[in-house]
Amino acid sequence: MSLSTSTLSALRKQLVAGEITAVDIVDDLASAIAARDSDIGAYLSLDLEGARAAAAGADLSLPLGGLPIALKDNINALGQPCTCGSRFLETGYTAPYDATVTRRLRDAGAVLLGRTNMDEFAMGSATENSALQLTRNPRDRERIAGGSSGGSAAAVAADLAIAALGSDTGGSIRQPASHCGVVGLKPSYGRVSRYGLVAFASSLDQIGPLTKTVEDAALLLQAIAGPDIRDSTCLDVPVPDYSEELGKGVAGMRLGIPKEYFGEGIDPQVRAHVEAAAKRLETAGAELVEISLPHTEHAVATYYIIAPAEASSNLSRFDGIRYGKRAEAPADLLDLYCRSREEGFGPEVKRRIILGTYVLSSGYYDAYYSRAQKVRTLIRKDFETAFGQVDAILTPVAPAPARKLGEFADDPLHEYLSDILTLGANLAGICGISVPCGSVASESGTQLPVGLQILAPHLAEATLLRVAKAAEL
Template identity: 60%
Template sequence: MNLRDAHQIRDAVNSGEITAKEVAAMALRRIEEANRKLGAFITCDSEKVLERSGEIDRKVKNGRLPLAGVPVAVKDNICTRNLRTTCGSRILENYVPPYNATVIERLEEAGAVIIGKANCDEFAMGSSTENSAFHPTRNPYDLDRVSGGSSGGSAVAVAAEMAPLALGSETGGSVRQPASFCNVVGLKPSYGRVSRYGLVAFASSLDCISPIARNPRDVALLLTYIAGRDRRDSTSVPLPVPDYFAEMSKPVRGMRLGIPREFFGEGLDPEVKSIIETGIRNTESLGCELVEISLPHTKYAIADYYIIAPAEASSNLARYDGVKYGFRVPDPADLQDMYRRTRSMGFGAEVKRRIMIGTYALSSGYYEAYYGRAMRVRTLIKQDYDRAFEKVDALLSPVSPTPAFRLGEKMSDPLAMYLSDIYTVTANLAGIPSLSVPCGFTKGGLPVGLQMLANQFEEGTLLRLADAYARACPVDAPPLKI
């Protein structure tokens, strides 16, 4: 037994072939062995994990559970009752939520074991997990390189076989990009498909809790148990959750796939481009038909995103004031001094930068010029996709213009870091589902993911395509560095 396949673990625990406790102990050993070098987890409470897996072992005696004993790594911006949730920030370093996020409630009911809280960029702001206040997360294929981000810890937990499943969150590519950098599958669902209740808010009109696994079938399994309407999140959609496995059993032959020409222009690394082009040709041999497509407003996506996301963040992060939870500066002179010094000491540089941009964009006299205009450009970006999906079933593109970059490489230039999200942010702005599936490795041994995008609530179409692709074109991965 290994920690690669959630279906296999679930079946083995349900049949009594292995206990949930044995699975948990195996995951904890691997975390103990690899986490010091990789920095994938911020918190791991082994006592609680063993206690919880013992409960599962008692429960499965009375009947099968859909995620029996499956370890799940959870990004540290998703609230877990009585388990520290830091958001990678000093300001929440000692925050212990008094409630569970809806996704955690649902996973626990399905028999999953929350194995630990995964590292991330502070408040999910970043593309490398270097903005974590605690430590960066390293790439298991090259320890001098980033894991990607902001859900770097979640992607590495799965890539380095510490857990077969993980939850991340996306606001602008934060699951697909680390999935691509780490050779795993990451799916950003449609906005509203999964409840955001208990996900610490960054940009509320964009945030999505997103599953990660080693193969599309395990992603489908995890999505099945977290998706669906939740009365505690009014933006969760009241649509039934489809049977993703029935969707995946349909053929892909005859599917029409669009290639958006704007995703292959200047800035795309030639080696990444050639790997993606091979991936695209592979879909042709699966019987799919390729169609060239244009998404003309793509070039405005980063600018649009870096108004909308910081604007919403500046409002959401106003709640960290040293009053209700989290860090408070010692000996404040008065209330204003307490607010200012608490926030200045508690937040890291990138979070402050985004609060400042957002405050500026929303400030008196600038609202219509920045946020108002950005929401209109957002409409145009969404309309590009609406038109594309009249012609095709899904789109194919790179996830990121480059493979994993070196630690520190982009830390002094925030704009360069922002630009690395160019191929992912449009899906968030348009609210459509999109995933990264392993596509190949560079000569230097770094993973490259293929991005697939589909129309709103067409997660089934995406998973069907990704599953067919992953089976037909398995990627030959070099050994992990740890």
């Protein structure tokens, strides 16, 4: 069997037993990438020479010793590119430092394999907004992989990576995981350091794993979680042993079914698979409880005020002065700013910067941004009330399976609405995970994966993984 089709946990056992070497894994992945990635477009760059060197010297006593991991291309790794899927950083920028998660992966013995494609500056739900290349869904090449972590999800689903890291600002780990049929975990806000992640919306961004199994997600989260003095939003709280929680089952647990997540607009087959997954958990001993999250209908509008507002501030540093895209022969400083940003940013990034600048502008701040923050508080309180009644919540990840490439190219609003089921977790700061729960046949006969979303309270990743393991097919 090809090593590239295996899991972190299985490969770790083989490495410790001396049945394979870490270099064998890298070589097998390199062969798979050379054979298939031109058709999928998961990777933007590879460091196979560095990966082989790291693998040759891997310490197999470490938790991730010798195991290759791919990184979304907005997470800094010393000496490697970090393009964020943008023309702005395509040339002229090499990371001068490691992100905290990158350093923790290295410290745990992991081997960094390559950089995965993404929507430009993580702004998108399909990885169609990447300025550098298109990523296709490994299950159906004519469909999107999801986004913005589409490259990471596609790499894992296509066995071009054993596991990967992505970032999730409004569903960007969970939604592509659902569309590609892998496991994708968004940790609670503050559980994992954001230091070294190129910021999109600082109060919403989180880094998390995309893996083939829940067990692997627990292993990878264990390695990257924990306090960090370089990130003031990263919480100084103990990190549980996540792997210990996996076999405890769901007997006696109360699992919430929010009525707002199963209404109009949800594909009937998606709903059926999610409901079947809930029934399996009920059979395993959980109690299903209908709950309400009444402010869900306002989540999209709230998110698309807060996130662009924060993005307009964060992306102001990209001005053509210190690094990245710099316009040729500018007439003056203002011309340098304007042309560098015009030439460097793609249409979706420009759209969100304009929207964010507008809602923060004088005369509109109170009408839009301030009001959105108040609604965000109501959404968070909805979850707090719900978690007073249940241990975790079950919902679909996306309203429908992966759509065709280019299907809504001229309709950004439709794309924004596709995140309606995932945005709430980011606004509330809670943790969430997508676990494959079935598939839907497309008109061409391909099987399109469907993900079950499990949500748990802030810092309750142990509970989240426990339920996810029980739900895993």
